[in-house]
Amino acid sequence: MGAQRWFRWAPVLAALAALPLLGDSLLSFRHLEGADQVSGALGMVARVALLLTAVLALRGYDLVVRGPDRGTLDLHPVPPVAYARARLCRAALEATPAVAAALVFLLPLLQTPALLVAGAVLLLSAAAAGVGLGVGINLAAPGLGADRGMAGVLDAVRGTNPRVQAALLWAPAAALFLGGIGVLGATAALEAALAGRWWAWLGGGLPLVGAALGVRLAHTDGNTLARLPAVLGEVEASWAASESAEEGAAVYLDWVVPRLPAQWRLETLRVLRHGWRGERGWVSLSFVGSALAAAAGFSDPSRSTAATLVVLTTAAAVGLVGPRLRAREPEWLMRALPAPGRSLAVGVSLWLWMQPVVLLTAAAMAVRNGPSAADVFVRGEGGVFALALLGARLPTAGYAAVAGLVVAAGAFS
């Protein structure tokens, strides 16, 4: 429980780690002056604010529609006012690490107090909009879907879905849209305010209008709350009816399996399934790492070493899936039911899972820097090959030690 509590603050650490890497791409406004600097700085804060609003709005959907409480809440009456307040408070509380992480991006503005204040206003009001709209629109969606006044709008977007389902399906998009409009409007207003039009400061709080709308919508009635389980049940039943057994079992990258040599296929599919279902967080690091690595090397070709370091560190973390999968399988089981080609399958799977971090990073750098991306690609692929081999054979401690050497050798060679 303690570890989980600290893990919640990982976004702040990630933001602190990312800030130096993003220096040349996201923080280039520091080299500008006057109105250009204001525009650049607010552009950076606006991007962070949009991301923050989106994350919190989608978390609101998760909290009120797909939350773990559903199974119990759906059996009994729910007091609407208390429920709305509880959900809004919970969403606000859960938002604090993400808001703190966003505020980290204001650190480069410490020397310019007016910009710092404008950035803080934008981020905090964006966070309020994300929380309010995320909870409010999703909570109100079943009621809005049953409202005759919304019939025209819903008929235009619902396709073959009933209106109530369509309202629920479109609710996250509506929250994102309204939140985005608020943030962009506030950014323009704050730019005007920093240009001397003092009254435009009021516009900085534009996302708060979205937040207030969300809070108002969250205070819905008992019928709306009681309608939600049926709507969710219908959505899930529709998916179940449209999905074949094959689709239900599909996992990330399993489309590669038919293209592998026949003797590799069965075991590789097994590893891909176990890895994706049991270690999805580690496997998905590849995408996070590629974003960080691309940001590190995007603007400046001379920073390919930093980009390669991030690529290989991420690949090394993904490679931990190999030892973790093996640790789950008792020795006696492997002796009783030996699986020929198991290590090979783990190696192939690790190599596949690591590919996004190399390919996406190299592609992003190639777009901006041209041939210098080849350096990251070659060193990245070399390191990934070695890490996949090691991850397929070594236990956790041994892998961690040797992987560190591979990362250092690959990045600084």
Add this chain to the structure above:
Amino acid sequence: MIVAEGLRKCFGRVTALDGVSIRVAPGERVALLGHNGAGKSTLMKLLGGHLLPGEGSVHIAGASVADAPDAARRALGYVPEEPECWGYLSARETLEYVVAVRGGGDIEAALALIGLGADADRLVREYSQGMRRKVAIAAALVANPPALVFDEALNGLDPPSTLAIAEELRRRADAGTAVLVSTHVIDLVPRIATRVVVLRAGRVELDSPLDALGAGGLEGVFGG
């Protein structure tokens, strides 16, 4: 009163229910039977407000599940096939919540019925599957709603608890509650019901008082 009229429900090209009507009057105890895939769970989910009918209507104590779902939910004690409970509350706290949102109920009597004893103050996440099911049953019963719908809720319970809950259902029905229980356990039916409804391929194949089934009884319905 539990009233379902002309229920039709399709999932893609599969017709799960095809014109099902069922009525459970106050004071009646009805067992819903049928083979796997007969449509029992779909019917129970429609009654519990967890699915919407393609055609037809459901009323619980006079409240339409489609138009007045909150009132229908207040009138219904529903135990789904796979009940979930909040793991971070004890059984007693769970019942305190239910009593608070439903506006009353006898927590001690409900706890005594499910026989959790001292375990009632342990967190539900430490419970076995059977104990969690008992908590869900107690939550459905505690506020004394006028209609009860149990979807295979007695599966996996120990025999004393099963008998105690069956007896409680009889008492509730005698006091005017409408009770509908779906089950696969034929031996249990005489203890929980006075009438049986049998579904086959999404239609009501049989709706009969238990004592009118004749010599073959329930075995005859399924064996024949």
